[in-house]
Amino acid sequence: MPASPSRPAPSAHPLTSDRRRRPDPTTLQVARGLGWFSLALGVAEVTCGDAIARWLGMPRSGPLVRAYGVREIVQGAGILGSQDPTPWIWARVAGDGLDIATVLPGLADDRHRGNALFALAALGGVTALDVLCAQGLSHAPLNPSEAVRADYGRRSGFPKGVEAMRGVANDVRPMDIIGPEAMRPWTSAA
Amino acid sequence: MKALVWHGAQDIRCDSVPDPRIEDDRDAIIKVTACAICGSDLHLYDHFMPGMEKGDVMGHEFMGEVVETGRGLNGTLRKGERVVIPFIITCGECDQCKRGFFSVCERSNRNGHLAAKAFGHPTAGLFGYTHLTGGYQGGQAEYVRVPMADRTHIKVPDELSDEQVLFLGDIFPTGWQAAVQADIQPTDTVAIWGAGPVGQMAIRSAILLGAKQVVCIDRVPERLEMARAGGAITIDNSTESTVERLNQLTAGKGPEKCIDAVGMEAHAPRALEQAYDRVKQALMLESDRATVLREMIYVCRPAGILSIPGVYGGLVDKIPMGALMNKGLTVRTGQTHVNRWTDDLVKRIADGQIDPSFVITHRGSLEDGPELYKTFRDKKDNCIKVVLRP
Ligand SMILES: NC(=O)c1ccc[n+]([C@@H]2O[C@H](COP(=O)([O-])OP(=O)(O)OC[C@H]3O[C@@H](n4cnc5c(N)ncnc54)[C@H](O)[C@@H]3O)[C@@H](O)[C@H]2O)c1
Ligand SMILES: [Zn+2]
Ligand SMILES: [Zn+2]
Numbered sequence: 001m002p003a004s005p006s007r008p009a010p011s012a013h014p015l016t017s018d019r020r021r022r023p024d025p026t027t028l029q030v031a032r033g034l035g036w037f038s039l040a041l042g043v044a045e046v047t048c049g050d051a052i053a054r055w056l057g058m059p060r061s062g063p064l065v066r067a068y069g070v071r072e073i074v075q076g077a078g079i080l081g082s083q084d085p086t087p088w089i090w091a092r093v094a095g096d097g098l099d100i101a102t103v104l105p106g107l108a109d110d111r112h113r114g115n116a117l118f119a120l121a122a123l124g125g126v127t128a129l130d131v132l133c134a135q136g137l138s139h140a141p142l143n144p145s146e147a148v149r150a151d152y153g154r155r156s157g158f159p160k161g162v163e164a165m166r167g168v169a170n171d172v173r174p175m176d177i178i179g180p181e182a183m184r185p186w187t188s189a190a
Numbered sequence: 191m192k193a194l195v196w197h198g199a200q201d202i203r204c205d206s207v208p209d210p211r212i213e214d215d216r217d218a219i220i221k222v223t224a225c226a227i228c229g230s231d232l233h234l235y236d237h238f239m240p241g242m243e244k245g246d247v248m249g250h251e252f253m254g255e256v257v258e259t260g261r262g263l264n265g266t267l268r269k270g271e272r273v274v275i276p277f278i279i280t281c282g283e284c285d286q287c288k289r290g291f292f293s294v295c296e297r298s299n300r301n302g303h304l305a306a307k308a309f310g311h312p313t314a315g316l317f318g319y320t321h322l323t324g325g326y327q328g329g330q331a332e333y334v335r336v337p338m339a340d341r342t343h344i345k346v347p348d349e350l351s352d353e354q355v356l357f358l359g360d361i362f363p364t365g366w367q368a369a370v371q372a373d374i375q376p377t378d379t380v381a382i383w384g385a386g387p388v389g390q391m392a393i394r395s396a397i398l399l400g401a402k403q404v405v406c407i408d409r410v411p412e413r414l415e416m417a418r419a420g421g422a423i424t425i426d427n428s429t430e431s432t433v434e435r436l437n438q439l440t441a442g443k444g445p446e447k448c449i450d451a452v453g454m455e456a457h458a459p460r461a462l463e464q465a466y467d468r469v470k471q472a473l474m475l476e477s478d479r480a481t482v483l484r485e486m487i488y489v490c491r492p493a494g495i496l497s498i499p500g501v502y503g504g505l506v507d508k509i510p511m512g513a514l515m516n517k518g519l520t521v522r523t524g525q526t527h528v529n530r531w532t533d534d535l536v537k538r539i540a541d542g543q544i545d546p547s548f549v550i551t552h553r554g555s556l557e558d559g560p561e562l563y564k565t566f567r568d569k570k571d572n573c574i575k576v577v578l579r580p
Contacts, residue, residue, distance in 0.1 A: 022411070024457060025428050026465070141570050144412040148572045152415040157394050157548035162421035165543055167376065167400030172534070176289070178373040179520070185375065185493075 019084045020143040027136035031085045034092060034133060037126075038076030045069025056103060056119060057112030064102070071095055086137040093134055096127040192580065193247045193331030194559045199237035202248060204557050210327060210335035215262030218339035220275060224352040225252035225329045227559075227576040228277075228360055229386050229453070230319070230501050232567050238454055238478075239503045241304070241320030250277035250317040251360040252329030253352060259339070266340040273343040274359045275329065275336055276528035279315035282341035293525035298338055299324045308504075313525070330559060332580045344532045347540060353547040353577060354539055357391070361575075362546045363531040365391025365451070368499040369399050370531075371522040372447040379403040379440050381489070382422070383482045384451035385413035387575045388499055390549050392449050393420045398543065401447075405439060407432050409457075412572040416549070433489050444491040453500030454478035470507060480506035487514050498523035549575040556580045 023031075045052060046069035050062035058064075075095065078088035100123050106116030144152070158165045175181065195205040210219055228251050233239045253274040256267050267273070279298035281287055286294045295314040299305055302312030305322050315337070318328015327334060336342055346355040365388055374380060380401045382392050385408035396404045397420065406417040409428035417424050425435045436445055458481045468479075486496050487510050496519055514521070538544055551574045554562050562576045 022428075025409075026457075141568060141572075144415065144572050148412055149415050152412050152551075152572070152574075153419050155416050155548040156419045156421070157390070157544055157546065158397075158420070159542045159545055162397060166397050166421070168543060169395075169398040169538070170374075170376065170400035172370060172399060173373070174290075174370065177371060177522070184373065187375075187377075 021084075021086070021137065021140040022143050023137050023140035027133060027140070028085075030129070030133045031079060031089055031137065034089065034130065035076050035079030035085065038072045038079060038092065040076075042069045042072030042074075042076055045072060055112075055115055057106045057109040057116065058102075061102075068095075068099065068102075086134070089130060089134040089137060092130045093127065096123060096130055099123050100127070191332040192556050193327075194249060194556060194563075196234060196242050196246045196248055197244055200235060200564075202235060202560050202563050204559055207245075207247065207331070210333050212258055212260050213335065214337060215260040216338050216340055217260040218256050218263065218267050218336045218343075219258035220252075220254040220273065220329075220334050220336055221257045222252050222254040222329055222332060222334060222580050223272075224254070224356050225249050225331075225578050225580070226356060226360075227251075227330070227563060227566050227578070229388060230360075231563070233454060233501060233503065234320070235563055235567060236455065239320055241322040243321060243325070246318070246320075246325065247327040247331050248318045249328035249330030250319055251356065252317075252334065253346075253356050253359060254334075257333070263340045267343060272346060272348065274346055274355050274532075275317070275334070275343060276358075276363075276532070277317055277319075277360045278342075278525060278528050279317070279324065279326065279337055280341045280529055281338050287341075290527055290530045292527040292529055298342075301325060316525070330556065330578060332556070341529070344529065344536070346536060350536075350539060351547070353550060354545055355536070356577065357387075357546040357549070358532050358535055358539075359528065360526070361387045361391050361549075362535060363528045364388050364499050364526040365393075366395040366531050366535060367524075367526045368392045368449050368451065368497045369395035369401075371497040372396070372449060372495050374399040374401045374447060376400050377402055378447050379405060379436075379445040380447040380449065381405045381407065381436055381445035381486075382449045382451055383407045383456075383486065384453075384500065385410065385417045385424070386451065387549050389413075389449075389451035390416060390420060390574070391546065392451050392499070393417055393422045394544055394546075396449075397421045398538070403439065405436060405445065410569055413569075413574060416574060419548075432485060436489050440491070444489050444494070446491050446494045448486040448490045448494065448496050450482045450486060450496070450498045450500040452482045454502045456481040456500075478502045478504055478506045480509060484508065484510060487517075487519065490517065490519055492517040493519070495520045495522065499526070501525075550577050552576045554578055 045065050049066035053061040053065050075091050079085045103119045106112050191209050193207045256271045278293050280292045281295050281297040284296035293314050298315035299312050301324050305312045315324030317326050344358050378401050380396045382389050385406050393404050404422045406422040407425045407427050414424040456479045565573045566576050
């Protein structure tokens, strides 16, 4: 048997992205969902930048909101278009920080406090999802290397080979477990 | 002594605990030479199984040397003998034990009334596996007390190494019973969900029992690699449709025999189904995720057999009972009647028909245990099976 002593799990820096990682399908689907969300939000920010800025009580910030919209579209395209969405989801986390910092001063403005609070709550929720998704992607196990594949691919467990062993135990038929004879297929090998 | 102790969800520590003592005439104390982490331990680690208490010693797959014997063993075990301990404690005298249905032994569970409350009737006592099954200390430790030791042991020949025989205590007979229950015919396709250690043993067993075609379903590439090494065709359910592939491989008729070697923590390949079951689990509306059961019932050939070694703890939801009934499927399940199979299986190992040590990928000491639990649970570092040497 190939010797494979216990190895410590390779530690991963959260910002590394490795295409050999295999996140679970749910995480990948959440990432895609965030990609579409980025695109939609980006388009809204680019087309209605001025209105959004006014709603937040920052009437002069229309161009800034439009610029953020372009950022969202780029991130969305990155998430949906790249082989490995990990760096793009981390980019979303950074963008979330920027968004929160931009909206925060709105709390000081009495007339728009409600809107700013609403925006912050939404941003908080999205940020949590982004962070969870980014961590899920970054901490996913690595796919096996060629050496591991070769090693495991030799582990048949049959010292004499698979085909030599097929059916050597076909006389094991405990009747109390496999059921009454009358209920078994007529063609069964007795 | 040192032992791996349960402290709560995802919190297992290597602690110092009092040495076990003989408490009953039928007890023996075993000095553990090797023990393993089992997929069933993960249900406790993730705290999906109720009935664990802080301070419980983990582990039910272990072997070692007899160091102390109670007075009532009548010479069945002697100091210095090398034994593998089945994870099922067996009295050998009750009606069920007499029939060979050891996993539902009527006497070995000292908390039988708790099990009866949950399940209607008591089931056997198990090592290191919740207070529902007796709250007996487990074998991921330097020493273990084995109750009813005159029956609860498997003697193994000196020529075979610890790693070759260790799995006789659990996963090897479990994969074997799963395949035997499926009543495999030489014309059968046997589909096995889960390429974990139990799935790997079920694949090898299905080959020994003569299946024409064995198909294994999982999404972890290195596990699928090992499944192919054992003679299985594999389906990666993260990229392929299990139902389509199984139908393709059986001329549209479906596999005659289906084995669930996954159990209550199944992942759904579809995010929506996964989310549905996760939410229901969180709201305590269901305790187990039934993804694999649903798929098996749907894809199994009519008049086929479902064999379920995968562990479930409580209630599941959305079982397509109409399909199960109208297709005339037979369901066979249960914890493994370990001692019923092991005399035969020891011989098969000694004959060189099979060497169960193929599945071991990680080795360590008890101190490495907590870290290796995590590695095994998260399938990091290509981990498939962990063996610890105290
Ligand atoms: N009946 C018994 O006496 C007995 C004894 C030992 C273990 N078990 C049970 O057997 C089961 C497997 O044990 P193990 O040690 O192999 O554990 P494991 O957790 O290592 O293996 C489970 C495998 O199932 C795969 N899986 C998850 N969802 C899936 C899905 N939807 N479709 C296909 N594959 C899926 C996982 O990727 C993993 O490889 C557990 O439930 C364990 O409790 C039962
Ligand atoms: Zn087990
Ligand atoms: Zn009994």
